[in-house]
Amino acid sequence: MKRxxxxxxxxxxxxxxxxxxxxxxxxxxxxxxxxGANVEFVPLGWEDTLASTGRRSQGVINTEIDKCDVFILxxxxxxxxEAPDAKPYTSYxxxxxxxxxxxxxxxxxxxxxxxxxxxxxxSEADPGPQLKKVIDFRKxxxxxxxxxxxxxxxxxxxxxxxxxxxxxxxxxxxxxxDQQQNIVILPSALLEEVNKAKAYAVQKAMEAxxxxxxxxxxxxxxxxxxLQIAQDAAALSREGKIEYARQKFSELIMETADIxxxxxxxxxxxxxxxxxxxxxxxxxxxxxSGAEQTTPNTANVYCNLGILYRTKGEIEKAEEMFWKALVxxxxxxxxxxxxxxxxNLGxxxxxxxxxxxxxxxxREALVxxxxxxxxxxxxxxxxNLGILYQRxxxxxxxxxxxxxSLTINEALDYKEGISHNYDTxxxxxxxKGEIEKAQEMFxxALAIDExxxxxxxxxxxxxNLGILYQSxxxxxxxxxxxxxSLTINEALDYKAxxxxxxxxxxxxxxxxxxxxxxxxxxxxALAIxEALGCKEGMASAxxxxxxxxxxxxxxxxxxxxxxxxxxxxxxxxxxxxxxxxxxxxGLR
Numbered sequence: 001m002k003r004x005x006x007x008x009x010x011x012x013x014x015x016x017x018x019x020x021x022x023x024x025x026x027x028x029x030x031x032x033x034x035x036g037a038n039v040e041f042v043p044l045g046w047e048d049t050l051a052s053t054g055r056r057s058q059g060v061i062n063t064e065i066d067k068c069d070v071f072i073l074x075x076x077x078x079x080x081x082e083a084p085d086a087k088p089y090t091s092y093x094x095x096x097x098x099x100x101x102x103x104x105x106x107x108x109x110x111x112x113x114x115x116x117x118x119x120x121x122x123s124e125a126d127p128g129p130q131l132k133k134v135i136d137f138r139k140x141x142x143x144x145x146x147x148x149x150x151x152x153x154x155x156x157x158x159x160x161x162x163x164x165x166x167x168x169x170x171x172x173x174x175x176x177x178d179q180q181q182n183i184v185i186l187p188s189a190l191l192e193e194v195n196k197a198k199a200y201a202v203q204k205a206m207e208a209x210x211x212x213x214x215x216x217x218x219x220x221x222x223x224x225x226x227l228q229i230a231q232d233a234a235a236l237s238r239e240g241k242i243e244y245a246r247q248k249f250s251e252l253i254m255e256t257a258d259i260x261x262x263x264x265x266x267x268x269x270x271x272x273x274x275x276x277x278x279x280x281x282x283x284x285x286x287x288x289s290g291a292e293q294t295t296p297n298t299a300n301v302y303c304n305l306g307i308l309y310r311t312k313g314e315i316e317k318a319e320e321m322f323w324k325a326l327v328x329x330x331x332x333x334x335x336x337x338x339x340x341x342x343x344n345l346g347x348x349x350x351x352x353x354x355x356x357x358x359x360x361x362x363r364e365a366l367v368x369x370x371x372x373x374x375x376x377x378x379x380x381x382x383x384n385l386g387i388l389y390q391r392x393x394x395x396x397x398x399x400x401x402x403x404x405s406l407t408i409n410e411a412l413d414y415k416e417g418i419s420h421n422y423d424t425x426x427x428x429x430x431x432k433g434e435i436e437k438a439q440e441m442f443x444x445a446l447a448i449d450e451x452x453x454x455x456x457x458x459x460x461x462x463x464n465l466g467i468l469y470q471s472x473x474x475x476x477x478x479x480x481x482x483x484x485s486l487t488i489n490e491a492l493d494y495k496a497x498x499x500x501x502x503x504x505x506x507x508x509x510x511x512x513x514x515x516x517x518x519x520x521x522x523x524x525a526l527a528i529x530e531a532l533g534c535k536e537g538m539a540s541a542x543x544x545x546x547x548x549x550x551x552x553x554x555x556x557x558x559x560x561x562x563x564x565x566x567x568x569x570x571x572x573x574x575x576x577x578x579x580x581x582x583x584x585x586g587l588r
Contacts, residue, residue: 002034005170008044008068008110010096012078015117018158019045019074025159029166032517039170044068061092062099070169071100071110074158076117079133090133101147111174113165114141114149115158121269121277124250139243148174151273151491160490164483173480184237184245184271184453186264191234193260198227226252230261237268237453246272253281257288259297266304270311273455273491278308299328299337306344310351311456313495313532319348339368339377346384350391351496353535353572359388379408379417386424390431391536393575399428419448419457423464430468439468459488459497463504470508478508499528499537506544510551518548539568543580550587559587 009022026043034040044064065071073093080091089095100112116138119131127135141149148165152158168174201224208216233248245268253265262285269278282305289297306321322344329337346361362384369377386401402425409417426441442465449457466481482504489497506521522544529537546561562584569577 002038002040003170004040004042005070005166006042006044006068007070007072007166008065008100009072009074010045010065010093010100011074012076012080012091012093014076014078015074017155018117021155021159022072022162025162026166029163033163033167033170036514037170041166041170061096065096065099065110066103068100068110070166071097071112072162072165073097073100073112073114074117075114075134075137077119077123077131077134079130079137111169112147113161114147115161116149116151117158118151118153118274118276121250121280122254124247124277125254126251135243135247142241142243150487153276153493157490160487164487167483171476182242182272182453183240183451184242184268185451186234186237186267186271190260190264190267191231194227194230194234194264197258197260198224198231201227223258226256226258226261230264233268234264242272246274250277253277253284259285259288262288263300263304270308271453271455273488273493275308275312275493279305282308294328294331296329296332296334296337299325299332299334302328303337303341303344310344310348310496311492311494313528315348315352315532315534319345322348335368335372336374336377339365339372339374339381342368343377343380343384350384350388351532351534351536353539353568355388355391355572359385362388375408375412376414376417379405379412379414382408383417383420383424386428390424390428392573395428395432399425402428415448415452416454416457419445419452419454419461422448423457423461426464426468430464430471435468435472439465442468455488455492456494456497459485459492459494462488463497463500466504466508470504470511475508475512479505482508495528495532496534496537499525499532499534499541502528503537503540503544506548510544510548515548515552519545522548535568536572536574539565539572539574539576542568543576546580546583550583555587559584562587 007026009019011019022045023043026041030040073096075093080093083089083092083095089098097112097114100110103110104112116134123131124135138149141147150161152161165174201220205217205220205224208220229248229252233245233252236242236248237245249265249268252261256262262281266278266281266285269275269281282301285301286298286305289295289301291298302321302325306318306325309315309318309321322341326338326341326345329341342361342365346358346365349355349358349361362381366378366381366385369381382401382405386398386405389395389401390398402421406418406421406425409421422441422445426438426445429435429438429441442461446458446461446465449461462481462485466478466485469475469478469481482501486498486501486505489501502521502525506518506525509515509518509521522541526538526541526545529541542561542565546558546565549555549558549561562580566577566580566584569580
């Protein structure tokens with residue numbers, strides 16, 4: 001007999017779409033995961049209570065909360081319907097949450113999950129009474145660290161959160177809430193710029209005071225206040241008080257005209273996965289610097305827009321932004337900027353599978369930075385060339401490049417660079433079959449990025465650890481790592497990373513002979529890779545689907561997939577092209 005797990009969902013009235021999707025998500029979970037794990041999830045909510053009793057009674061609803069195994073609270077902008085009969089609580093939603101929390105504190109049940117739908121920066125900066133209560137509640141959860149909570153952007157994101165949390169609950173793999181504290185360490189160079197700007201503003205304020213220039217004093221007072229708020233927000237993010245930092249940065253990017261503050265705000269929102277607010281900061285910056293201006297600030301904002309679009313998987317827009325930045329810096333003769341843009345374009349072409357063009361870009365960047373003596377840039381280009389050689393199967397050259405990059409980054413004590421070097425060396429050792437060395441590298445990389453709060457890096461390391469555990473036959477640990485990576489990439493809306501996660505999960509399910517789930521993952525990966533125009537990713541997805549159909553004995557469909565994969569691998573000059581040819585011969 002299946003173990004039944006009752007799941008109660010509470011939410012105010014502004015998440016009707018998500019509530020409607022909740023039951024379908026449970027149904028899908030029962031069909032796939034539930035059958036395999038011998039569990040059945042039973043959805044509960046006030047709608048169900050209303051249908052069974054014929055009346056909207058909070059007392060009856062509370063009875064359901066008292067017996068549920070899992071309590072899910074989802075919130076967006078509203079705090080909930082006023083509850084004059086539920087004092088000291090100010091809404092029925094709040095009463096439901098605290099009723100579940102009281103049970104949990106006494107009996108360690110039900111398990112409680114809280115999900116927040118993201119709110120735009122303008123609303124965060126100037127919330128009305130309802131949203132302010134939601135924001136204060138987020139801060140309370142962060143301060144107490146009793147309850148797991150996560151963000152989502154849309155219906156699909158909500159379904160994913162429900163799915164992964166219920167899977168983890170059923171398997172007994174939930175982390176402790178007090179392990180979930182996030183920290184975000186913002187770039188030290190940016191913080192130094194803000195510190196310098198503040199010191200300069202203090203000096204100018206003293207001069208204005210002596211000159212009795214009231215207008216200048218007022219302007220400088222505002223500037224000093226905003227710079228101080230930016231410093232405070234950065235300090236809060238380092239302390240793990242992300243909700244407090246979020247509100248301060250939201251206010252700043254809506255009010256400031258200081259590009260340094262906007263840059264800092266962009267970095268915060270990018271690193272916390274709030275890409276819409278990151279775009280808001282950059283678009284404000286672009287309006288200030290001038291979209292048609294030939295200035296360093298305009299080049300910098302186009303470069304960062306390119307990074308954001310690349311993260312979202314909008315490759316053509318990313319390429320357009322990088323080229324705009326490059327044209328401006330070439331006109332200005334800014335060599336360091338030119339090298340950066342060549343490097344970014346190289347990474348973009350590598351993603352698209354245009355390896356010769358990618359190498360050309362990396363070489364151009366390396367020549368410039370070597371002439372400038374710009375060590376951090378040289379380390380980056382060596383690392384990128386290493387990845388390129390690895391893709392071409394030139395493993396000795398790849399390791400040489402990685403080691404050169406690591407040596408420079410260690411001398412600079414550049415943590416993000418060191419982490420990236422460890423990760424790429426881990427991948428290389430994995431290819432060479434040196435599994436223990438590979439695991440050591442991935443763990444070192446993960447430890448650094450966890451301290452830095454660098455989400456994109458953490459997602460990469462989790463994914464690579466998943467592949468490693470898979471190769472060792474530790475399939476449960478592998479799935480846990482892939483799911484952790486997917487969760488982060490979905491929060492960042494990083495399409496290329498999501499596609500990799502789906503492909504890796506597909507490979508895992510294929511090994512476990514869970515063929516329906518494997519096909520679902522491969523198809524999801526293929527859809528994203530096609531949207532991105534990533535030839536290498538498309539080739540891998542077609543090849544994986546070919547393997548799947550061959551396993552099923554569906555040889556015609558397998559041949560169709562292999563024939564789609566072959567020209568792509570051939571165009572990429574990948575050694576996998578010959579593997580596909582052999583498979584095709586074996587089918588005939």
